[in-house]
Amino acid sequence: CGRISLSASTVRLGAPITASCTISQNCSQLYLEPQIIRWKLGTEIQPGARQWQWPDGTQESIITLPHFNYTQAFLSCCLQWGSNLQILDQAELRAGYPPAIPRNLSCFMDLMTSSLTCQWEPGPETHLPTNFTLKSFKSRGNCQTQEDAIMGCVPEDTHSYCSIPRKHLLLYQSMGIWVQAENALGTSVSPQLCLDPMDVVKLEPPTLWALDSSPKGAPPQPGCLQLHWEPWKPSHFIDQKCELRHQPQLEEDNWTLVAPLPSMTVQYELCGLLPATVYVLQMRCTRWPLPGHWSAWSPSLERRTTER
Amino acid sequence: PGPASSLPQGFLLKCSEQVRKIQADTSMLQEELCATHKLCHPEELLLLGHSLGIPRAPLSSCSSQALQLPGCLSQLHSGLLLYRGLLQALAGISPASAPALDKLQLDVADFATTIWHQMEDLGQAPAVQPTQSTMPALTSAFQRRAGSVLVASHLQSFLELTYRVLRYLAQP
Numbered sequence: 388c389g390r391i392s393l394s395a396s397t398v399r400l401g402a403p404i405t406a407s408c409t410i411s412q413n414c415s416q417l418y419l420e421p422q423i424i425r426w427k428l429g430t431e432i433q434p435g436a437r438q439w440q441w442p443d444g445t446q447e448s449i450i451t452l453p454h455f456n457y458t459q460a461f462l463s464c465c466l467q468w469g470s471n472l473q474i475l476d477q478a479e480l481r482a483g484y485p486p487a488i489p490r491n492l493s494c495f496m497d498l499m500t501s502s503l504t505c506q507w508e509p510g511p512e513t514h515l516p517t518n519f520t521l522k523s524f525k526s527r528g529n530c531q532t533q534e535d536a537i538m539g540c541v542p543e544d545t546h547s548y549c550s551i552p553r554k555h556l557l558l559y560q561s562m563g564i565w566v567q568a569e570n571a572l573g574t575s576v577s578p579q580l581c582l583d584p585m586d587v588v589k590l591e592p593p594t595l596w597a598l599d600s601s602p603k604g605a606p607p608q609p610g611c612l613q614l615h616w617e618p619w620k621p622s623h624f625i626d627q628k629c630e631l632r633h634q635p636q637l638e639e640d641n642w643t644l645v646a647p648l649p650s651m652t653v654q655y656e657l658c659g660l661l662p663a664t665v666y667v668l669q670m671r672c673t674r675w676p677l678p679g680h681w682s683a684w685s686p687s688l689e690r691r692t693t694e695r
Numbered sequence: 696p697g698p699a700s701s702l703p704q705g706f707l708l709k710c711s712e713q714v715r716k717i718q719a720d721t722s723m724l725q726e727e728l729c730a731t732h733k734l735c736h737p738e739e740l741l742l743l744g745h746s747l748g749i750p751r752a753p754l755s756s757c758s759s760q761a762l763q764l765p766g767c768l769s770q771l772h773s774g775l776l777l778y779r780g781l782l783q784a785l786a787g788i789s790p791a792s793a794p795a796l797d798k799l800q801l802d803v804a805d806f807a808t809t810i811w812h813q814m815e816d817l818g819q820a821p822a823v824q825p826t827q828s829t830m831p832a833l834t835s836a837f838q839r840r841a842g843s844v845l846v847a848s849h850l851q852s853f854l855e856l857t858y859r860v861l862r863y864l865a866q867p
Contacts, residue, residue, distance in 0.1 A: 501798065527812065553801055559709050559809045585712070624715035626708070677708050 388414035389475025397571035408464030412444030424448035483514030485573030501553035530581035592685035737848035775807035
């Protein structure tokens with residue numbers, strides 16, 4: 388009976404939208420008095436439509452909404468019939484912004500899931516359904532040439548991260564990675580990263596213990612602590628370096644750093660501490676000499692040094 | 696200059712890490728096979744191994760007495776392809792072992808790619824990658840499990856030798 392057609396169903400916020408409504412001749416004959424096509428945006432009648440009749444009896448009305456400032460609304464084409472309006476057709480209008488360039492793309496290799504997880508900042512709200520896809524390809528060297536494309540990784544719902552499964556990865560070869568954002572108003576892509584998955588491996592913190600006696604079984608020296616640590620078990624195959632930080636328990640953010648330290652040691656004597664004082668100690672490790680991310684600091688170990 | 700001054704330090708470090716990673720994967724598979732199927736000692740399966748024709752990968756060009764780098768890299772690559780093929784032939788041994796087997800296959804394939812790319816960078820890679828040699832026919836579930844134990848054991852020996860070669864190649 389009536390049919391709306393739009394210049395565009397999605398526009399930038401504040402942009403104009405033009406719509407036309409055509410009422411077929413056989414529908415027109417249902418109404419005896421002269422038919423005035425009315426437009427409603429949501430529940431509000433919209434002024435300013437122009438209407439005319441075609442030689443074949445078809446009625447047409449055109450309206451331009453100069454500044455469409457709703458992110459979503461329904462535009463209805465209606466006919467006055469008796470005391471109320473008859474809705475003949477309805478179109479959904481949407482407005483928003485094209486996607487901004489996704490920023491701060493970073494990735495880390497998760498040894499537990501053996502997947503490469505990348506995260507990014509999506510940018511300001513677009514008010515429109517916007518699809519993000521993490522795209523990547525296998526390459527060599529500095530990713531100037533694309534060897535094999537890898538299947539796009541589509542994040543769940545509104546997440547700004549995605550994990551590429553192990554079977555799509557070559558852990559020790561370069562891959563180019565970027566994020567594409569797309570909605571009805573356009574597409575944008577982030578700058579491309581070029582990395583070997585294992586070069587962004589993220590380790591869990593090592594486990595740090597305090598021992599009660601020195602190697603020869605003697606009690607620890609005053610102002611010394613006997614320590615032992617082990618790297619995170621799934622990372623045993625990775626050469627690493629570690630660092631230790633300590634501070635008296637009662638102090639705030641006054642860490643002393645001991646670095647570099649090996650990733651494994653049977654026993655380590657830490658001296659130069661205040662006697663009869665409770666110390667807080669933490670440790671972290673990173674892949675080394677090959678590149679990698681530092682782990683988080685280990686949970687605090689609290690230990691009291693012996694009296695003088 | 697050392698025996699392999701043409702090899703980048705980063706390549707040797709990566710390879711050593713990949714060997715240790717595969718060794719850890721293989722140990723997990725061996726532990727899984729032992730725990731699930733009580734197949735814990737490859738020496739109990741030598742006769743079966745001969746009859747099934749489960750091959751070992753040679754590393755004769757990598758011996759420190761007569762090391763030829765091109766031949767050694769080529770044997771490393773071929774050996775890794777052989778073990779990847781053997782591991783693929785063992786697919787389906789049991790749901791419990793499948794994750795460890797999949798992980799192992801991927802890591803072995805990764806290491807083969809690392810070696811192949813280095814051979815290409817050195818201009819020592821043949822025009823076409825060597826094709827997969829024929830795999831032993833493992834017709835029963837037991838043969839696949841026993842085959843897994845033997846392949847894992849052979850692979851560990853191959854990796855141990857590879858690790859020594861890498862350490863030798865890394866000497867200044």
